[in-house]
Amino acid sequence: MKPINLKFLYPSQFFFSIFILTVFITLNISAAISGGGNTYIPILLLFILSAGFFLPFKIINGTFRVYKKFIFLLIFIFYFFLKAVFQYDDLSRFFAYTLGTSGGIILFYMIGCLVSNLFFKIYDLKKSFQINLLLFLLLIFFNLCLYYIFKSIYSNLRVDILLISDLDAGYQRSGDLITILFVIGSFIVYYLFESIKGLYLSVVTLVLYLFMLFFVVMSSQLIGSNKGFVIPLIISIILFYCIFFKVEMVDKEKFRYFKFLAIALLLSAVSYVVINIDFDALRFSGYGSGEESSLTSRIQIFKNNFYTHFSYSPYIGHLEVDSKLTGAGTYVHSFLFFCLTHFGIIGLGIIGVYLVLCFNFLSGNSNIQVFKRYVFVFILAFAVIATSLFWPVIWFVIGLLCPVFVCANSEIKK
Template identity: 25%
Template sequence: MWLLVSFQSATLLVYLKYNIVSIGSGGVALPVLALFVGASVVLFLALWMKDRLYVRPHLFLFLGLMAWVAFRVVYDLGDLDRLKALTIATTGGMLLFYLMGAALRVGYQQLVQDERVRWPITLALSLVVFFLVWILLEFSGRLHTRYFLLTGIDGGYQRPGNFLSIVFLVFSFLFILGALKTQSLSSRLKSEVLWVTVYVAVAITMLGTAQLMGSNSATAVIAGVTVITLALAVFAPRKKAFLSYARGRLALPLSKRLLRSMALSALVGLVAVVLGVAALITVTGFELERLRVLGFGAGRISSLASRLDIMMEHGAAQLSYAPLLGNMNVAYLTTGSAGRTLHSFFPYVMANLGLVGLALVLLLFLTVFLQLYRESKQRLSGGVYAYRLNLIAIYSFLILLYLLVFANLATGVSWVVLWFALGFISQPVTFQSRWLEADQRLSFRGKTN
C-alpha cells in the first residue's frame, strides 16, 4: 500500500516537473500523467476493498457546476475545444485538476491515519527538494543577461507557474504532517529549528524560481502559503499545546491561545523569509529592478494593473450583460475582444455563468468551509490523532481561504491551482477504516453520557 501511495505521489511530481522545465514549449509528459491516473485508480480500488467508501455531498455541487459550465459553453460558443480547455485540458481543466487533487488526497489521508508509517513523508519531501534542484539545473543555462528571467518563455509562464504553485502546496501539506508526526509532539528546539529552516530555504528557492519563470501568480501563492504554514508549524507540534488540548483547555478552532500563537508565528515567519531574501540580495548584490514582480523597474506590478484596468473599464458592462444566466462570450460581445475577460474569480463567474453559476460556486465553497470548520472542532477520543485532524483542518481552511481571496484579485474561473487545492482539501471521496469508526462511536457515546 505504501509503495503504491509513494508511486502515485512520485508520478505526479515527475509530471509537474517536466511541465515546469518545458516552460515556453507547451505541455509534455502525458504518459506520466497516465501513470498517475492508473496508480490512483489502483489505490482507490485497493482501499475500497478493505475500507468503507464515503462520498461527500459537495462533490455533486461541483459536478453540477461542471454541467452548467458545459451547457453555457456549448450554448453560447458551440465550441467543443473551449469546453475541453475548461474541463479536462492540462492547462485550464477545472475537472481534471479537481480530480487530481482529490486522488492525491486519498494517498495523503492514508499518511494522516497511519500512526506507524513515517518514511513516505520523508521520501515525498526529499523528492520535492530533489526535483527543485533538478529544475534549477535545467534553468541554469537559460538565464537572461539583463533581467532575472528565463529566455525563450514567449509568454508561456502561466502554466508552469501554476504547476510550481501546486508542487509547493503539496510540499507544504507534507511539511505540516511531517511536523506533527516526526516531532512526536515534542518540544525539542533543535528538531523544530531544523524543520523550519529546511522549509524556509525551500520557500525562498521556489520564490526565486517563480520569478525566474516570470510568474507573479506563483510568487504570491508561495509567499502566502509560506506565512500560513509557518504560523501553524511553530505552534502545532508543541507538547504544551497538545496537553492543553487533551485536558479540554484548548478549544479549537477559535482558541485565543491558538490565534495569538499563530499571529506571532506568522510575523516571525514573515520576518525570517524577508531577512533570508535580504541576506541573499546583500551577499549576491542582486538588483531588485531585474524582477518581474516589480515591473523590471517600472515601479508597479503591470500584470495586476492591467487586470484592474479591465475591471474598471469593462466590469460593469460584462456583469450587466446577462446577469441571470451569464454568457461565455460576454467579453467579446461587450468589448470586441475575447481576451478582455474579467480576471477576478467571482466577477468572472457572475459575468460568464450568471447568478446560477455564482450560486453554485458560493454554495460549493460554503459547504467545504463548513466541513473544515466541523473537522477542526471534532475531538473523537481527544488523542493525538484527533489533534492532528483538527490542526490539518484549520490549516486547510486557511490555505483555501487565501487562495480564494487571491483568485478574486487576479484570476478567472480556470485557475487550476484553486481547483486542485479544492479537490485535495475537500476530500470529495474518502475512506474510513473500521477502527476509526469505532473510535468515533465511542466518542459520541461518551459525549451523550
C-alpha cells in the same frame, strides 16, 4: 464481507504516486522552459492509476463514500456543458477547460482529491519511522526537482532583466504547477511536525522547506509569475503560524525554532548583500517602473469591462462575452466577477453554495483543520481578486482540502 487490510501498502503507494506527480510537474515546466510542446500525459495517467489503485477494493469493502456536497459541483459542470453547447462553436474548448492540463477544473480537482486520499490513508500512520523517512525523502526529491527547474530557468535568462528569454504565455501554467508542488510539500512538512520528535529532525525539516520556498519564489519570478511568488510566501507564513502557535510544544522548543528562523532570515539578508540581487530587475517590482503592471492592468480591465460584460447577459452569462464585446482575453481577472460575466448570477449561485459547503466541511478545532481552513480561505480570497474560474491551483486545493470521496472504516462526515 470482511474488509481487506491494505494498510501495509499505503506508504509505498503514497511515495510512488507523489513521486510520479512530481516528475510530471517537473517535466512539464522544463518543457515550457525549453519551448517543447510535450505535456507528458502518460506520466499523468500513471499517477492517476497508482493513486487510485486501491479505490476498487474500497468500493468492494463498502468503505468508499461520496460526499453529498459534490452534487452542486456536478450541477455546475452540467450547467457549464449546456452553456458550451449553445455558446461555443464546438465542444473542444469545454473539454480543454474541464480536462486540459493547462486549466482543466475537473482534472485538477480530481488530482487534488487523489492526493487528499493519499494523505488521509497515511495520516494515522504518521508516527511510524517508515512514513517519516518516506516524507523526508520526498522533501529531498522536491528540492532536487526544484533546483533542476531553477537551474534550467537561470540558464535561459535575458541580459537586461531577470526574466526567462522565451516562455511566452507558458509562464502562467508553469507558475501554477510549481505552486501546486509547493502546496503538497507544505502539507508534508505540517504532517512531519505533528509526528517527529526532537529538535534536530525538526530543524532539518525546516531547512528543506526553506530551500523549497527559495527555489519556488525565485523560479516563479524568473518566469514572470507573480502568483507563484506571492502564494508560496503566504502559505509558508500560515504554516509557520500553525506550527508554532497551534501544534502543541513547550515554550523552550518554540524559542529554539524562532531562533532558527531568525538566523535563517539573517543569512538571507546577508546573501542578498553578497549576491547583490537587483530587485528592480524582477517582475513583482514592475522591472523598476515603480508600479506593478499586472495589478494595475487588472484594475483597469475591471473598471473598463466588468459592467459591459455583466450587463450583456446578467442571469446566465456568456462564455465568450469578452471576445464579442471588448476583445479576446479582456475578461475580468477575478473568480467572483468572472463567474458573473461568463456564468451569470445562476452560475455564481451554484458554485457559491458549493464553496460555502466546502468551508463548512473544514470546520473543527483540530490543528490540521485549522491549517486547512486558513489555506482554503487564502486561496479563495486570492482567486477572488486575481484569477479567473479556470485557475488550476484553486481547483487542486479544493480537491485536496474538500475531496469528493473518502475511504474509511469509521463514520463519514457528510
